[in-house]
Amino acid sequence: MDVTSVLLAAQSHDQAIRQQAEQQLESAKQQNLARRSLRCSRLCTRLTAALSPSPSQPLLMSLMATELANEGKELRIRQAAGLVLKNCLTPRDGTKQQQLAQLWLQTDANAKQQIKNTVLGTLGSSVKAARHTAAQAVSAMATIDLPHNQWPELIQGLVTNVTQAPNGFVKQSSLEALGYICEEIDPDVLQPQSNLILTAVIQGMRKDEADEEIRRAGTNALLNALEFVKTNFDNEVERNYIMQTVCETCTAESKELKSAAFECTVRVVELYYDKLAPYMQALYTLTLQAIEKATHDPAEDEVGQQAIEFWSTICDEELELIEEAHEQPPRPPSRPCQNFVRGAAAFLTPLLLEGLTKQDEDDDDDTWNVAMAAATCLARVAQVVEDEVVQYVTPFIERHITATDWRRREAATLAFGSILEGPSPKALQPYMADALNLMIRLMRDASVQVKDTAAWTIGRVCEHHILAITAEQWQQMTRALQPGEPPEAEGVLLAGLKDEPRVAANVCSALHNLAEHCEETRNNPTNVLSPLFVDLARALLACTERPDAGERNLRVSAYEALNTTLTNAAEDTKAHIAQLLPVIAGRLEQSFAMQIVSNDDREAQNELQGLLCGTLQVVTQKLGQLDREMADRLMQLFLQVFGSKNSTVQEEALMAVGAVANAVESEFEKYMPHFRPFLCLGLNNYEEHQVCAVAVGVVGDICRALEVKVLPYCEEILQLLLRNLQNPALNRNVKPPILSCFGDIALAVGGNFEAYLQVTMSMLEQAGMTAMDVSNPDLVDYLGQLREGIFEAYTGVLQGLRADNKGPKFTPYLQGAMRLLHQVAESCGHDHVSDDLCRAAVGVVGDLAMTVGPEFTRIAKQEPHKSYLKVLLKEARQSPNEMTQQVGSWATRTVSQ
DSSP states (O other): OOHHHHHHHTTOSSHHHHHHHHHHHHHHHHHHHTTOOOTTOTTTHHHHHHHOOOTTSOHHHHHHHHHHHOTTSOHHHHHHHHHHHHHTTSOSSSTTHHHHHHHHHTSOHHHHHHHHHHHHHHTTOSOHHHHHHHHHHHHHHHHHHGGGTOSTTHHHHHHHHHHHOSOHHHHHHHHHHHHHHHHHSOHHHHGGGHHHHHHHHHHHHOTTOOOHHHHHHHHHHHHHHGGGOHHHHHSHHHHHHHHHHHHHHTTOSOHHHHHHHHHHHHHHHHHHGGGOGGGHHHHHHHHHHHHHHHHHOGGGHHHHHHHHHHHHHHHHHHHHHHHHHHHSTTSOOSSOOOOHHHHHHHHHHHHHHHHTTOOOTTOOTTOOOHHHHHHHHHHHHHHHHTTHHHHHHHHHHHHHTTOSSHHHHHHHHHHHHHTSSSSOHHHHHHHHHHHHHHHHHHTTOSOHHHHHHHHHHHHHHHHHOGGGOOHHHHHHHHOOOOTTOOGGGSOHHHHHTTSOHHHHHHHHHHHHHHHHTTGGGTTSSOOTTGGGHHHHHHHHHHHHTOTTTTGGGHHHHHHHHHHHHHHHOOGGGHHHHHHHHHHHHHHHHHHTTOOOOSHHHHHHHHHHHHHHHHHHHHHHHHHOOOOHHHHHHHHHHHHHHTTOOOHHHHHHHHHHHHHHHHHHGGGGGGGHHHHHHHHHHHHHOOSSHHHHHHHHHHHHHHHHHHGGGGHHHHHHHHHHHHHHHTOTTSOGGGHHHHHHHHHHHHHHHGGGGGGGHHHHHHHHHHHHTOOOOTTOHHHHHHHHHHHHHHHHHHHHHHHHHHHTTOGGGGGGGHHHHHHHHHHHHHHTTSTTSOHHHHHHHHHHHHHHHHHTTHHHHHHHTSTTHHHHHHHHHHHHHTOSSHHHHHHHHHHHHHHHO
């Protein structure tokens, strides 16, 4: 069988033939990557003799490059060959990228050059799809080679193709390759060649270039190159030329070209907002004209979307700057907000409102269009300009909310919902009562689109203006239907749960938002949820079992609303909540009997089991205790759930087990022999770090439940935790909770932790020496979390040792704790020390004084310890947080004794 036959077979509609061909290609690829001769492969047997390659030559890649370049072969063969070639360098799953890159870098230089020359030659192919595939292959090779100073002539060669080649095909595909390279590679690698690339890209974009394909390839390449042409953008002359070219391209005849050019303006906003002012008048005119044209001509929809996205991105930038200015008064912000949105709002908003009326009748959540883009942008404009937006939007709502055309009614409804976040309650108060009455009425509209948006808008009111809802309106929304009453007597939200899935899903969101506002009253004897609780819970449970609950994420939304309702319900609902426990447990039992004949069935089962475990966790936490029979039943179910390999299900089941541990406390001991293997699997699952993080949290729950009874399991758990701390592949955000978990274990086992002191204290000291780039806010936050975790570990260890009169055992590790306290004290007064970190640090100071005693007192009186402890304690006592003040005062008294 020759290479062409295998590539054809790999595209066969016959699954058996296709799988056999794919296996042959994969086998050949694996042997190729191992740098072994492929003589044993049926795929290459006949061609080996003809090509006579050296044993180390990557034969498969050479064969694929030759097939791709062969103008006499069918396009599908050439494309398939190019895909195989690309996958030899960039695997589809991404997990072997480093391995493949290393093997390519070590490949024989002559063999690599032959492959490169063959693929580069294909950039001039007369077949567009073949050129496109070749450009992708060039990018795959370049992304590996260029960071290692290999293939240094490539960029100059591609640029020369653009600026000098007479063949338009070569120009277009070379620009395409440049664009792919810019998209994939680290900008710092290409920085020295930014002038070269920019020259080629701008030449390809110019309006005197007659070939539209070349202009489009140049525009797309600029989009990907903008990030590393910062030096050019800092130069006013070069920046003017770039922006002039972009603006000219925004006026091209081709819709695709205009859309690409407006996409470039979006990227310019993201990267160079501070330099936009000189160009805003031109961009203002171009974008508003494009938006207006899109509202009249459906063919211009994509162009209009990008023009709207330009303003959405401006809004995002200005919101960030406004928030930054609010967070750090009286210091001036690092970058000023230039108020572009405020200046354009009076003219932009009417165009966005008209854009809302361009809905598709058969719209789909996954189909983005001008109407959706306009709604998103309007919501952001409202957040930026706040009260000012009301005057621009309310006339539109008043004019269209009762229109006969459903599109106008729906647009007016959406406009009101979109401006609910931003303007003050005072600015909206004159309109709120009438508008909400209209939303309630529109929940019974003949149009499903209108009902859907009315439900969404009610949810927004519940989220942002819940105090504006009157008792009568609550009754209209949540009244349960009584026996013998007509359906129209039912509250519109409860009725909406039986409506189309899209409507019901938004009703669930509204009910979720309603319940969210009861968080502060959840421990009260009663709250506003109490009279609604039984009817809400019953309706939401029924909603989760609708035959169409899999549509529009309805089942998930219903369970989320139910869980929030359960969590924030008051004390007087606990009897009703207890009745739910066997119902939900029964549903989980039934889920194991689901018929599984496809992957979709398995995914549906996994989703359902995850949701049910989540609800059982919420119910268990809310009740706070379980009888033995129910605890046994739940643990049996959860252990059965762990048989699933789905990470989300495992997360939910682990958290549910943690809730059971908290509820049954020391009686959880009998479940540990059965649960231990699954807990260890979770702790070992560093690849799915969310599962690992949840497992770490469950260790804490079990320690608090079992206390010293957890001792038989400590050594294995600690080994897994220590291994995770040393594992560079584990997501770093899991490591602070692991450090804190040491404290949970130590507090549980008390003086028995002495056996693990040396290894854990060594790990805490190493973690305490972690240094971070303080100019990176994300790293600063992570360092704070890491240190907080270390202090929580110290607290647990100190208190555990003290409980069994083993405080002096900590003395050898005192200096490590003092070093970390010193580091934190030096950062006090900066943004690097959060209130939580300060409280954790001074808590350790107090625990050291109480546990280590005289030795700590002696060291604490010496410099520099005396000075930095004084700084820390003062910082805590002056905190605006009352809890931190209390800990600071306690620690100060303890140290002074």
